[in-house]
Amino acid sequence: MDESAVNRIAAGEVIERPASAVKELVENAIDAQATRIVVDIADGGRTLIRVTDDGHGIAADDLPLALSRHATSKTSGEDLLNIHTFGFRGEALPSLGAVGRLTLTSRALGSDGAMELRVSGGRQDPPRPAALRQGTVVELRDLFHATPARLKFLKSERSETMAVTDTLRRLAMAEPAVAFTLRDVSDGGDRVLFRADGAANLIDRLARVLGRDFTDNAMSLDAEREGIRLTGLAALPTYSRGNAVHQYLFVNGRPVRDRMLTGALRGAYADVLAKDRHAVAALFLTCDPTKVDCNVHPAKTEVRFRDAGVVRGLIVSGLRHALAEAGHRSSTTVGTATLGALTPERPAAPVYQMDRPSLGARTAAYTAQMPGLAEASARVEDVVEATPPVQDAPQTAPEGYLGAARAQLHENYILAQTSDGLVLVDQHAAHERLVYERLKAQMRDRGVTAQALLIPEVVEVGAMADRLLSLDLARLGLALEPFGPGTLAVRETPAILGQVSAKALIADIIEELEDDEDADPLSLQSKIDAILSRMSCHGSVRSGRRMSAPEMNALLREMEATPHSGQCNHGRPTYVTLKLADIERLFGRT
The missing domain is CATH 3.30.230.10 (Ribosomal Protein S5; domain 2)
Incomplete structure (x- = not known):
């Protein structure tokens, strides 16, 4: 094969799509110690890719050599396991020149002027003088024009543009000190798709x-x-x-x-x-x-x-x-999304508000205006705490960062008051995480304590019987025995779960094992943790159960002392925090 055919074959591995070309060219610019890199594309990179940098450039005598395979390698080849640069194979420029129309313009530091070199489909023109103040400009037009079959495998212009953007974003994260700009110049436009100025850290x-x-x-x-x-x-x-x-x-x-x-x-x-x-x-x-x-x-x-x-x-x-x-943190976006879901009515004009009185003054005023409020409220005697002392709220709530329980909403959500706002807790999700962490702690220390069933519960599990028996679930407080073909007898269940349906518990464990069939093999500990997570759901406070004030406060205190309590076993938040300033803003009090 001639050299042009060899280059086109090699380009198939290096240049898969426009994003691949951008990656190779930008990495070369970074290796040239550029501090500013500008990438222009048109039609998703199909018709134009131009990379401009302010690096040290290429000497005029070396310009023709830059289009030769492996000539631009940054390593001598003696030690390919000691690479300190992005590029080291020296294949990008000759590969691009083999599948598109490439123009390379560069001016080395200290040189008298710039030189330009053009190559199309592997055919190279002689170098000629050009105008360039500093660095290098690589312009690639009509990508894959020499291999038109590759064009059929490209995706839509939007998809290719997104791939180029993602490539530049990754390189921008790798080099914080370098300034990056990506522009779409299709149809003579100049739309900035991505920009990241040089960052200090x-x-x-x-x-x-x-x-x-x-x-x-x-x-x-x-x-x-x-x-x-x-x-x-x-x-x-x-x-x-x-x-x-x-x-x-x-x-x-x-x-x-x-x-x-x-x-x-x-x-x-x-x-x-x-x-x-x-x-x-x-x-x-x-x-x-x-x-x-x-x-x-x-x-x-x-x-x-x-x-x-x-x-x-x-x-x-x-x-x-x-x-x-x-583990106790919950994403701030959760509270932001909650505030976004609230739609207060906006006043036509700003409303005058008096200065906000202290907590003590507000408490005294409310007591004087509605002395019988607590006695008149129905079904709240178990969930409303005593009025706090008449004093300004401290910067840190004495009860903890989750505050003190004030009410239970819809028999599922705990409303707690903090020194600077309120907290809304999902009682089931929170308790599920607490039970899970207790089970894991028991498992590490001494194994999960089991409680014997007065009458063993028989569960049909089909083909999963042998697999369940092989897992040694007795370590998890679950004692199983064979009870005929495809049937198991449950004699013990974890004591921490209290009264639990053995059939439902076994069904959840089977579902967890089936979920892992197509995934990468998990370690034994990972499987045990996954099963414990399923089991913890059965021992948690259920939605619809009314809780007393001491129970709710005990739950809040345990959450503050338990790792990962900011989210349940499935990654959902267990509580939402709303600051008083945000609540006041909803009512136009700011």
Whole structure:
């Protein structure tokens, strides 16, 4: 085969779509120590991709060589396991020149002028002088014009534009100090699709790229094990999403998509998220380059670690430690969404409001105006606490950050008052998490205490009988015995669950096991935790049950002392906090 055919074949691995071309060109600009990178695209990148940078440029004598395969490699090839740059294969420019019309214009630092080189379908024109103040401009027109069959596999213009945007967002997160701009210049336009100015630190860059909501509801990570360091931000479970597109992984500053890393992220959140929810995270792994192989695929998005077990363990332990420390937190977006759901009537004109009196003055005034309010209220004698002392509310509520229970709404929600607002608690979701954590603690310490049934309950389970018997559920306080083909006798149930339907409990365990059939194999401990999570639902306070004030306050205090109490076992929030200032704003009092 001639060299042109070889380049077109090689380009099939490196350049899959416009986003691949943008990735290769922007990475070259970063390697050239650029501080500003501007990307222009038209028609989703089909007809135009232009990358402009202010890097150190390419010397005029080296310009023709830049279009030769492997000539621009940043490594001598002696040690491919010690890579410190984005690019190192030297395939991007010749591959782009083989499948499109490429114009390369560059001016090296200290040179007298710029030079321009054009190549189309692998055919190169002689270099010629050009006008450029600094850096490099790579312009690619009519991508895949030399291989028109590839055009049929491209998606819509909108999809390709979104893929280019996502690629640039990932590179922007990897290089916070570099300014990035993406513009759509289709039909002579100049629409900015993405912009991120140079940031002083990673947090500011992530806030710009992923939004301030993410950084406000994320946990900071900084863990190290055997020379591998994990940093970044991971969102609270209540800030989860319905898909995994908001998971960003970086290895030595390189954006990657690795199944082992995403599996570790999923495993770390398995205890606090439902199976159909996905965490939002930006994780950065830093290690000695010799411990990771980034030469697995020409696209360089896959990596292989020398000791994958250490990396996976670091991610899981680092995230779980952060989750335990932030276990009481609930996403601020929950309260924001609650306020957004309320639709107060807006006054036509600003309403004059007197200065807000102190808590003591308000309490005295209410007592004088309606002395018989407490006695006249029906069905609240068990849920209304005594009036607090006549004094201004302190900055920190003495009862705890969840406040004191004031009422139960619809036999399902606990309304608590704090020093600066109110808290609404889902009693079932909260108690489900508390029971689950108790079960796990019992399991770790001495095994789950069982209670014997006076009359064993017979449950038909069909083909799952042998699998249930093989799990040694007695450790979980559930004693099973074979009772004929496809039938089991339940002789003991976990004591912490109280009176529970053995049939319903077994049905939930079977459902949990069936859910894992198509997933990656879970460890024994993960399976046990998943079963405990199912079991905890049966021992929780049910919706529709009236609770007394001492019961509600006891629940609130236990929530404050229990890890992960900010969300239930399925990742849903257990409570919503509303600040007094926000409530007053609803009534136009500000």
